[in-house]
Each structure stands twice: as structure tokens, then as C-alpha cells.
Amino acid sequence: MIGWLLLIGAILLEVLATICLRMASVGGSKKWYAGVAAGYIVSFSLLSLTLRTGFPLGVAYGIWAATGVALTALAGRVLFRERLTRTMVAGIALIIAGVLLIELGAAH
Template sequence: MNAYYYLAIAICAEVIATVSLKAVKGLSTPQPLLLVIAGYGVAFWMLTLVMRTVPVGVAYAVWSGLGIVMVSIAALVLYGQKLDIPAMLGMALIVIGVLVIQLFSKTAGH
């Protein structure tokens, strides 16, 4: 399987785990805690597979950059947490940075 499929799985698992953290409520709710543990477990497992072929810096840039944006979208949908214009602009710059790496960098391992 292509490393970028593993990376997509890692990102989605990390987003699920991170968004579930809010629902854990200081470890008082076990179901979301299971999502957190499983989500981060899958995320890091997939990330180790990605790093077999994709440089660490590139893998982490894509993973964290897209994760930030996806967590923000999920927080808006699930918790009604809205971002202001500076936050959205900052995230747009992160996405642009990830696109530059993927489209133009020879380091990206295509």
C-alpha cells in the first residue's frame, strides 16, 4: 500500500482521537477514552509505516498540518467552536505550506 494511504489513515485516526479528548471530561467517561487510546494507537502505528519511505519532516508536516485543519472543522461541527479570521488565515498558510511540500519538494518522496 502507498505510504500516503497510511498517512491518510494516521491523520483520520489522530483527528478522531484528538476530538474525542474533549468528551473524556477528566477521565470520567470511558467510551471517549477508548476512542482516544485506539485513535492515537492507530495513528502512531500508521505513521511508523509512513516513515519507512517518506522523510520524517515531510510526514510530520503533512500529518500535523492537515490534522490541525481537520480537528478545527470537527470542533466546529461537533462542539460549535468557531475560528476567527486570523486563525483561519493561519490555517490556510499551513495548508499552503503542505501543498508546497507535496507539489514542489523533491524531499517529499514521490
Template structure:
């Protein structure tokens, strides 16, 4: 698998993980069937694509990107979709996560390029 496809699979895995987490919120602690099933399907798809990305991208790098960008995107969904607020320390922490993902991808020799 070429690195471009691996990063595409990783990007899709991140999107599915964010969707799964969003439906986790909507499931109301697994009391609503449809959001619970959607959550499970999105998480399963996310892990499937993450596993394919791991054919090329080292585990530590892939998981850092998957987790880091997932956190950022879920925070944005929480803010704009669920109307949850993020305070200044939260924003600073999220900015640090983004910075870490950039450093790993731009400067680490262990990232697949």
C-alpha cells in the same frame, strides 16, 4: 512499500489522529472511560500507520503533513461538531498551514512521489 501506499497510510493516520483528538474532547479530561479508551485506541492506530508511512516518506515531510492536515481537520470538527468558532486570524493561519502542506508536496524534492 510503494509511495501510494505510504501516502494512504499517512492519510489514514491523519483520520485516526483527528478521531482521537475528537474523543479527547469528549473524554472530559479523562473522566469518561469509553471516550478515553477510544481516544487511546485511535491515537495508537494513528502512530502505527504514521510509522509505516515513514518507511517511504521522510520524517519532516510526513510530520508536516500529519500535523498540518490534522490541525485543519480538527479545526473543522471543532467548528461543525462541537460548535466552536474560529475568528479571522484563525482562518488565515489555517489557510497558511494548508498552503505550506501544498508547497511541501508540490515543490519539495524531499517528498516521496
């Protein structure tokens, strides 16, 4: 259970850091880079701690990367009104299916 909580934290902080990166590039304020650095450092630290709980590397990294991509695309749509095409939505659905398959495969 603690591994899942660490992994969720790692995913959320990675997405937050990426949002800060977008804010830094749009707004021009250098203050956002502190959020970028802190978010990525803490995210990778939490991912490392997730692995220490016994999570397999392929499962933890696969879920972290795929979920981060999907959530970042959704955050871009909501926060920055970026375009989200049907193809992108299909990709997000495939990511969700892939994460489920990875988890189901690791459980056996």
C-alpha cells in the same frame, strides 16, 4: 501510493482520537478514553508505516501535524460549535499552503 493512504489514515485517526478526547472531557464518560488511546496508538503506528514506505520524515510529519491541526479546528467548529475566527481561517489557509510547499519541495 500506499504511503499516502497510510498517511491519510494516520491523520484521520489522530483527529478522531482528539475528538474522543474532547468528548471525554465534555461528557464525562470514561468510555471515550478507549477511543483516545486506540486512535493515537493506531495513528502513530500508521505514521511509522508511512515512513517505512520511504516518505521523508520532515514531509510525513509536517503533513500529519499540520493537516491534523487544521482538520481538528474544523471538526471543533462543526461538532462542538467552537468559534472559528478569521485569523484561524487564515491560519488554516497558511497550513494548506505550507503542506503544498512541503510536498512540492520534497518532489524536487
